[in-house]
Amino acid sequence: xxxxxxxxxxxxxxxxxxxxxxxxxFNAEVSAARYPDKPFLIFYDKAxxxxxxxxxxxxxxxxxxxxxxxxxxDRVLLDMQNSPQFVLAYYGILxxxxxxxxxxxxxxxxxxxxxxxxxxxxxxxxxxxxxxxxRPLLGKGLNRIIVAAYSDYIASAPSINVPPFASAPRENLRxxxxxxxxxxxxxxxxxxxxxxxxxxxxxxxxxxxTTGKPKGCMHxxxxxxxxxxxxxxxxxxxxxxxxxxxxxxxxxxxMQGGMNGALYNGNTVVLLPRWDREAAAExxxxxxxxxxxxxxxxxxxxxxxxxxxxxDLSSVWNMSGGGAAMPEAVAQKLHDLCGxxxxxxxxxxxxxAPTHVNPVHRPKQQCLGVPIFDVxxxxxDPQTLRELPQGEVGEIIVHGPQVMQGYWKQPxxxxxxxxxxxxxxxxxxxxxxxxxxxxYFFMVDRLKRMINASGYKVWPAEVETMMYRHPDIAEAxxxxxxxxxxxxxVKAYVVLKPDARGRISEQDIVEWAxxxxxxxxxxxxxxxxxxxxxxGTGKVQWRALxxxxxxxxxxxxx
Numbered sequence: 001x002x003x004x005x006x007x008x009x010x011x012x013x014x015x016x017x018x019x020x021x022x023x024x025x026f027n028a029e030v031s032a033a034r035y036p037d038k039p040f041l042i043f044y045d046k047a048x049x050x051x052x053x054x055x056x057x058x059x060x061x062x063x064x065x066x067x068x069x070x071x072x073x074d075r076v077l078l079d080m081q082n083s084p085q086f087v088l089a090y091y092g093i094l095x096x097x098x099x100x101x102x103x104x105x106x107x108x109x110x111x112x113x114x115x116x117x118x119x120x121x122x123x124x125x126x127x128x129x130x131x132x133x134x135r136p137l138l139g140k141g142l143n144r145i146i147v148a149a150y151s152d153y154i155a156s157a158p159s160i161n162v163p164p165f166a167s168a169p170r171e172n173l174r175x176x177x178x179x180x181x182x183x184x185x186x187x188x189x190x191x192x193x194x195x196x197x198x199x200x201x202x203x204x205x206x207x208x209x210t211t212g213k214p215k216g217c218m219h220x221x222x223x224x225x226x227x228x229x230x231x232x233x234x235x236x237x238x239x240x241x242x243x244x245x246x247x248x249x250x251x252x253x254x255m256q257g258g259m260n261g262a263l264y265n266g267n268t269v270v271l272l273p274r275w276d277r278e279a280a281a282e283x284x285x286x287x288x289x290x291x292x293x294x295x296x297x298x299x300x301x302x303x304x305x306x307x308x309x310x311x312d313l314s315s316v317w318n319m320s321g322g323g324a325a326m327p328e329a330v331a332q333k334l335h336d337l338c339g340x341x342x343x344x345x346x347x348x349x350x351x352x353a354p355t356h357v358n359p360v361h362r363p364k365q366q367c368l369g370v371p372i373f374d375v376x377x378x379x380x381d382p383q384t385l386r387e388l389p390q391g392e393v394g395e396i397i398v399h400g401p402q403v404m405q406g407y408w409k410q411p412x413x414x415x416x417x418x419x420x421x422x423x424x425x426x427x428x429x430x431x432x433x434x435x436x437x438x439x440y441f442f443m444v445d446r447l448k449r450m451i452n453a454s455g456y457k458v459w460p461a462e463v464e465t466m467m468y469r470h471p472d473i474a475e476a477x478x479x480x481x482x483x484x485x486x487x488x489x490v491k492a493y494v495v496l497k498p499d500a501r502g503r504i505s506e507q508d509i510v511e512w513a514x515x516x517x518x519x520x521x522x523x524x525x526x527x528x529x530x531x532x533x534x535x536g537t538g539k540v541q542w543r544a545l546x547x548x549x550x551x552x553x554x555x556x557x558x
Contacts, residue, residue, distance in 0.1 A: 002378065002390075005370035005439030010234065010359050017230055017373035019401060021198045024221050025094045027228075027264045028054045035266050041084045042270045042287060044162055045155040048084050050266070053091075060092025062189025067179075068123045068144050072097035072196060075204060077115065077124035077142075078250070079103040079134060081166070081273040085148040085181060086249050087259055089125040090203075097196045100203040101216070102250040106518035109133045110466070116141035119204060119216055119408060129165040131173070138177045147173055148181040150273060160282050166273045198222040204408060205252055207349040213462065216408030217349050225264075226401040227256045227353045230373050232265045234357055235318060237291070239266045242315075244283055244292035246272050247455075253322060256353040257293050277302045281311040291318040295455035296326045297486065299342065303333050313338050322346055322354070323455040324487050325366040325443070345369050346441065350417070350427055352402045356441055368433065368441040375400035376424060379435055382447055385419055393444050396433045397426040449542065451480040451488050456520040458490055460542065466517050467492060470509065472500035477532050479546045481525055482553045492523035493545055495531060 006015065020026070028050075031040070036051035048056075064070040076093045078100055080086040093100045101119050103112065105127060112134060115121070122143045126134045131147050138145060149170035154162060173180060202221040206214040231237070243262050247254035262269045270283045275298055283289060294302070299319070302308070319334065320343040331342045345357035346368035355377060358369035371377040375398060379388045382395040397419065404427075406414035419426050430448030433441050451458040460478035467476040475495040483489035494509060506526040513522040533541040 001376045008362050019226050023196050028091055031266045039268045043084050043153050044158040044160050056088050057091040059185055059188055061095035061191035063184045064096040066189045070096050070098050074098045075101050075119040075121045077101050077121045080127040081105055082249050082271050083150045084153040099201045102205050104250050109136050146179045160279050205349050215410050218405040219352050223352050223402050228260045228264045231257055231261045241290040242268045242287050244270045244289040247293050252349050252353045277305045285312045288315040293321050295321050295323050297454045350404045355398045364440050390435050393434045395447055396429045396431050399424045399426045403427050453488050454486040458521045463521055472497050472504050475532050477540050477542050477545055479549050490523045491525040493527050493529050
């Protein structure tokens with residue numbers, strides 16, 4: 001185990017962190033008892049206290065158990081934007097003893113059908129603006145959909161700009177299998193005693209891979225609690241610090257740092273359902289925000305606001321994130337404006353957010369950071385699985401309390417994701433990196449085939465599977481194209497069927513894809529080709545197309 005990084009460990013922090021052995025919902029009970037009248041969630045101009053949050057979450061749990069028939073261990077879909085209802089539904093599901101399955105709200109019906117079928121959920125919480133995508137699944141897996149209107153938790157005349165989908169009035173949806181959020185709460189059901197503990201399943205976010213189909217990452221209350229506790233300790237988070245939540249809660253980074261960690265620590269969270277640089281600046285100024293997580297693309301946009309210096313941002317003492325390296329020039333501009341250093345970290349859906357974070361007192365730029373509490377991280381040769389010496393590039397592997405149990409109903413994929421080394425079970429991250437002479441980890445490349453578009457992970461095999469549904473596409477191969485705004489964007493090389501050539505345009509394919517899959521993963525660029533490069537066994541050589549794309553970028557830049 002590499003211990004060089006311990007020379008730069010944050011002063012006063014132990015190397016080992018004792019994790020609470022409780023159900024995650026216990027955090028809601030503790031904070032409600034400690035700070036009953038303190039605001040937990042602020043949604044534009046309206047606040048929900050810790051005690052009010054606990055009470056509503058318990059009513060939701062009772063409704064799930066008594067009206068929906070949800071039992072211990074059942075999976076329940078959660079498909080919403082950041083909102084008080086997302087957090088309430090999340091904890092209501094946990095209080096019912098069930099498992100949260102958070103879904104990216106950009107997914108469309110065909111994609112949602114896979115999650116429903118794969119995890120076996122029969123109940124879903126859905127934002128009102130997303131109901132049309134979920135509705136076709138009623139009677140086809142789903143028996144009940146609980147629909148939430150975000151405007152129910154917004155003041156009648158908010159002074160901060162609210163996007164139309166969030167301010168839309170509640171629709172009077174009355175049909176079999178559909179329950180309005182407000183009607184659910186009016187029932188005031190009482191839940192059964194909480195029986196799930198630290199080693200029961202808690203949440204199952206989905207990730208993808210080379211198989212093309214998203215896989216559920218099984219996390220227990222213990223693994224979720226590990227990064228919840230670690231985050232607050234690593235940052236020395238004061239309990240009266242106000243956090244701004246702008247990253248989506250369905251993603252583990254925001255789920256842990258912006259939602260679960262705040263409830264555990266008793267922090268107030270200011271929510272935004274969608275990124276808006278003006279609204280973010282207004283919230284920072286009004287609520288004296290001290291900390292927030294943001295990806296590089298958000299920080300760039302925030303700093304490009306021509307009115308940015310008109311706002312009082314002096315309360316901000318921490319900004320952190322990951323997903324893509326923060327450009328040096330942007331980090332410097334942030335430092336010049338707010339006097340803070342952007343703290344980068346590294347983690348995966350499989351590790352419930354971070355395994356590595358930069359020490360706050362000694363961060364490095366474009367760096368993943370150092371292994372946090374109880375994490376053993378190493379670099380191995382991806383072919384021989386031999387551990388490599390300092391400075392050499394290889395695959396990052398991690399062992400720690402936050403690592404998932406495995407992939408839901410995917411024993412083969414689970415087996416392939418782990419290796420045993422010195423008696424420890426290590427997760428193969430699929431990321432290529434190196435360690436410097438001080439024990440800091442740096443990303444070099446991706447062993448797995450993945451596109452990082454504005455912080456969203458896009459798996460080409462999944463996109464290709466969707467594209468083959470187009471009646472005029474014979475073959476498709478998806479690669480990453482560099483993009484000045486998104487970092488990377490999705491490009492598809494397409495071979496048309498003979499009768500479609502000259503009749504279908506590249507833009508036609510772009511528009512079709514946009515209507516059939518989430519916008520972050522649908523190809524923004526399509527290039528028609530006569531054929532795709534293939535190996536002797538007929539396998540598409542996607543690396544050749546990726547290299548072609550990189551060469552084009554190099555020539556255009558030159």
